[in-house]
Amino acid sequence: MFVSAPTILHADLDAFYASVEQRDDPALRGRPVIVGGGVVLAASYEAKAFGVRTAMSGGQARRLCPRAVVVRPRMAAYSAASRAVFALFRATTPLVEGLSIDEAFLDVGGLRAAPDAVAARLRREVAGEVGLPITVGVARTKFLAKVASGVAKPDGLLVVPPGGELEFLRPLPVRRLWGVGPATAAKLARYGITTVGGVADMPEAALVALLGPGAGRHLHALARDHDPRPVRTGARRRSVGAQRALGNRPRTPEELDAILVGLADRLGGRLRKGRRVCRTVTLRLRYGDFARASRSRTLPQATAETPVILDVLRGLLAAALPVIESRGLTLVGASLANLHDDRAVQLALPFERGRAVDAAVDGVRDRFGSAAITRAVLLGRDPGPEMPMLPD
Incomplete structure (x- = not known):
């Protein structure tokens, strides 16, 4: 019986932001590094x-690791490093599906070299040409390749050998399954299910x-490694998002509203x-105890208008x-x-958009002190240097 080779790679840069900082400053190598002060954006393995951990408050992180070096994030440096790494991905194979700034799937089935040799060469190139460590998982499915990189x-x-997928998967903790967070893991644990094998043995019903x-x-x-999805190139995003870390300082409702204006x-x-x-439209929140919550609303009419998005976010907040x-x-x-x-969707007519903007302007005029500035923000134009900036 013919068994196909594992040809899907999941390549994931290690502690990406922190690794860029250690690469660029030799004094940080081998030392515990935290990127971000108020909230941890990344942490080195040290x-x-x-x-x-990522998303932990800066104060808690410093209490856990008093000797850590805290550095300010340098997004331009991280973006440049990401572009260099993705150039190496695309030089390896044209079938690259980016997942984020620091990870991607690659399909190397059309190459003459063995997939494990391709993965090893890719790791050497990223280390030698970009100066960053990267972990690669190789398997026959996207899900399993991602699990393999996490384990490695x-x-x-x-490399998960063909035919050995279930043997590899079954003993892993249930949190290795995509979509299993703390709440779902706790719910499964109440029924004695703590491993992927336990999930696989449950009837689907x-x-x-x-x-x-x-x-x-x-x-x-997933627990039975049923994942037929191919590596897709050029796939359009199914969602877009933005967020603002607030640190530990309390924010007034006016400040939160101004942040919503910027996000919208x-x-x-x-x-x-x-x-x-x-x-x-979804509003995502992280509370002071670091619990997370989200609230959503689905609109009857599709939109790209800032005032409509802003109005929904305000209601959710x-x-x-x-x-x-x-x-x-x-x-x-x-x-x-x-x-x-x-x-493919009929949008609001121009005069309807104008009425929506006028209504939104009335709602935030007092917060910004200038209806002209607010109107520019809502219409997606640069409001100029008068736009007030919120403190970090």
Whole structure:
């Protein structure tokens, strides 16, 4: 019986932001490094050994690792490093599906070299030409390749042999399955299910009854390594998002509203630039105790208009204010989903857009002190140097 070779690579840069800082400053190499002060954006593996994790408050991170070196993020340096690494990905194979700034799937099935040799060469090239460590997992499915890279971290290479997928998967903790967070893991643990094998052994109907149809069927398939998705190049994003870390300083409702204006302006601009529209608007919050919550609304009419997006975000935030007042807030974000090409959806007419902007201007005039500035923000234009900036 013919068994296909594992030809899908999941390449994932290790502690990306922190690794760039250690690369660029030799004095940081081998030392615990934290990127970001108020909230941890990234931590080197030396800092992770002390329990420091991404999204942790800076104060908690410094208590866990007093000797850590805290550096300010340099987004331009990280973007440049990402471009250099992705150039090496695309020089390896044209079939590259980027997942984020620091990870991608590669399909190397059309190359003459063995996939494990391709992966080893790619790791050498990234280390030699870009100066960064990268971990690669190799398997026959995207899901398993990503799991393999997670198991192999840091700075490793792991090939899941064909025919040995389930043997590799079954003993792994259930959190290795995509979509299993702390809440789902706790729910499964109450039924004695702590490994991927335990999920695979459950009847699909039982998982659906426990977790719902979407999550139940999804996890049942993954636990048995059923993942037919190919590596897709040039696929359009299904959602866009932006967020703002707030640190530990309490924010007034006026400050939060101004942050929403900025997020809505940025996301609306991205939609219009890509000639896309959205139907679902989601507000994402991280409270002072680092618990996360999200609130969504699906619109009856698809839109790319900043005022409409802003109005939805304001309503979602207003509903969450009582919880924010009692628990605090360390991060606010927004995302737009159910995206479509704007040519396929009839948008609001220009005079309708003008009325929407005028209404939004009335709502924020007092906060910015200038209706002209506010109108420029809502329409996606540069408001100029008079636009007030929020303190970090």
